[in-house]
Amino acid sequence: MIASVSFFGVLWVLLFVAVALGNFIYDTLRGEKLLGEWATKEGCEIIESQRSFFDKGPFMSISRAVVYRVKVSSPDGKIRSGWVRCGGWFFGTSSDDTAVIWD
Template sequence: MEDVTAILFIFLIAAIVILWTFSRSRRILENWAINNGYQILSANIRLFRQGPFFLTTSKNQVVYYVTIQTPEGIKKGWVRCGSWWWGILQDKAEVIWDK
């Protein structure tokens, strides 16, 4: 019974960390949009297909493919949340727009 409890505890901790990661990265994305006067129309997390951020993203960062309403019109692009070393503990967002 102790083994089952330990396994359940580990799964619970893992679930909490995953939920916090996605919540925190979404907050960074939303703050980036607000600070730049953008409205997020759609945002999809890209775990594997990371577009122009492929091979340059650490495991501590989260990449989104976004559709944004800007004052100039609708734009699509890639937003990477967090820094290389500190990940999503740092409020950082980088964007590369689609051409």
């Protein structure tokens, strides 16, 4: 009886890890897609981008959105840096929302 409980416990842990990993991969790919679409729409060229896992900058830290620290070249040739939130604060990257706050 104890062996069967341990076996099912391991299965639950593996299932949890698989779901968490799948969610991480989805959020990463979707966040990059939203960031690229945002840059295209704004006419910016991304020079540097780094996903910020813990420091969400000026955005709410409880947000499920993916936040990037970016440096871009604007259409007028100026170099700007700031924070881009990809996705909504509640639905995360399932939302098409993007927002930017410049330094």
